[in-house]
Amino acid sequence: MDKLEFLAQAGEYQRGAWRLAFVNATTVLPAPGAEEGSFELCWSFEKGGRLEHLRRTVTPQEEVPSISELFGCAFIYENEIRDLFGVKLTGIAVDFKGEMYRTATKVPMSPRAIRERIEARSKKS
Amino acid sequence: MKRTVVLMGPQHPVLPEPLVLDLVLDDEKVVDAIPTIGYVHRGLEALVEKVEFTDFGNVAERICGICSFMHGMGYSLALEDIMKVEVPERAKFLRVVWAELSRVQSHLLWLGLAADAFGFENLFMHSWRLRERVLDIFEETTGGRVIFSVCRIAGIKQDVPDATLADVVRRLHELKADLAEPGKVFASDPSIRHRLSGVGVLSREDALRVGAVGPMARASGVALDVRLTGQEIYDRLSFEPVLETDGDCMARCKVRLREIHQSIELIRQAVELMPKGEDAPVEVKVKGLPKGESFIRLEQPRGEVVYYVKANGTKYLERFRARTPTFANVPAMIELVKGCDLADVPNIILTIDPCISCTER
Numbered sequence: 001m002d003k004l005e006f007l008a009q010a011g012e013y014q015r016g017a018w019r020l021a022f023v024n025a026t027t028v029l030p031a032p033g034a035e036e037g038s039f040e041l042c043w044s045f046e047k048g049g050r051l052e053h054l055r056r057t058v059t060p061q062e063e064v065p066s067i068s069e070l071f072g073c074a075f076i077y078e079n080e081i082r083d084l085f086g087v088k089l090t091g092i093a094v095d096f097k098g099e100m101y102r103t104a105t106k107v108p109m110s111p112r113a114i115r116e117r118i119e120a121r122s123k124k125s
Numbered sequence: 126m127k128r129t130v131v132l133m134g135p136q137h138p139v140l141p142e143p144l145v146l147d148l149v150l151d152d153e154k155v156v157d158a159i160p161t162i163g164y165v166h167r168g169l170e171a172l173v174e175k176v177e178f179t180d181f182g183n184v185a186e187r188i189c190g191i192c193s194f195m196h197g198m199g200y201s202l203a204l205e206d207i208m209k210v211e212v213p214e215r216a217k218f219l220r221v222v223w224a225e226l227s228r229v230q231s232h233l234l235w236l237g238l239a240a241d242a243f244g245f246e247n248l249f250m251h252s253w254r255l256r257e258r259v260l261d262i263f264e265e266t267t268g269g270r271v272i273f274s275v276c277r278i279a280g281i282k283q284d285v286p287d288a289t290l291a292d293v294v295r296r297l298h299e300l301k302a303d304l305a306e307p308g309k310v311f312a313s314d315p316s317i318r319h320r321l322s323g324v325g326v327l328s329r330e331d332a333l334r335v336g337a338v339g340p341m342a343r344a345s346g347v348a349l350d351v352r353l354t355g356q357e358i359y360d361r362l363s364f365e366p367v368l369e370t371d372g373d374c375m376a377r378c379k380v381r382l383r384e385i386h387q388s389i390e391l392i393r394q395a396v397e398l399m400p401k402g403e404d405a406p407v408e409v410k411v412k413g414l415p416k417g418e419s420f421i422r423l424e425q426p427r428g429e430v431v432y433y434v435k436a437n438g439t440k441y442l443e444r445f446r447a448r449t450p451t452f453a454n455v456p457a458m459i460e461l462v463k464g465c466d467l468a469d470v471p472n473i474i475l476t477i478d479p480c481i482s483c484t485e486r
Binding site: 019020021022024026027042044046049051053071072073075076077080094096099100101102103108109114117118121 | 420
């Protein structure tokens, strides 16, 4: 799914009076020998008790357009996903510029950070 | 006129937990608010990397000290969904009893904090005195007052005798009677009305636009209550969402007051309908490792919580995510403080019932 198709589908949900209930990112670690991992992104919309999901898998370099113009509450999820995962979200309506979470480790859920933690643990044990 | 930026937090008398709001002021009016969180970010979700899925329920419970039971319940429901486990009836009913007890104690806690915020210390003490009785019930039925560790994947750790449950219902009805007087003060005292009525108004349209959940949404007339979807045994209980339409701080206070009564009634119904007898099973054995994903929604005291669990067939989960109600209500909070007087900001923030430890996980 490309950017335009993704925005068009999100727009369909907005016009259909669906509510943005949840946005999630999951880190996919790189295969052995590969350089970079990816992120599974999932936008969940609710209407009448039913949940529907819009999913995309993106690389750390890939830009993902914000849907905060369509859904007023999306900015809080998008800022979080950028701060914790390092997903390149662009055009966020209320942009905290990476300052929403003041965590000790920058982008603690990036594929590299997770892999480093796993390697450190296996060395220790 | 020159604009001023006032930093509210991270330490402030109305904030039990750290949160910063950069308030942009035009004279005494707030024109913008920029929140900063992250002061107590614990990275609990990342612990799936090293805590086995059988133990992770204990981590999920520690997301919050108020909704701890419901976080454990949400995690268990997600794993039960992935592993296709059917939980015994009695365990489902007992889970609902504890979930509604959580709502009662959370709302009483909030009423006390609200009273303290607008300087009504006596009312604060009354509310928290009543809350202690609910914590006593928790202690008698689970062994804990804050962290319970009673909810497990595929059931609950311990049963509660029928006689104890009947006594719980009796004591909750006494609590309901004793709440009448403080409740009357909350709803009609002129000084409280002066501080809360017409302050921090969130219209129905704005509540929908900014994705408000829980009492925040219901106080603006939005009938959003996940319990209506029939989770666990809620479809067998008779109730309607508590709604107010004014959308102001007073409406949010009234919703929580009425929900205490509603929860006590739901507990009575659950105890009445529950399969009787202490020999009824409350847990089933689970074998194998989870593989798949699940989305679970629950109605916590502060509103809708969404859990996402992804399992890859090993003993470590690939992802655990909890989108808590306060997180969803942050855009609403920003919306509310824009245009209000600086002096009203503490009360407005308090009426969203913010839980920062939940938000930061």
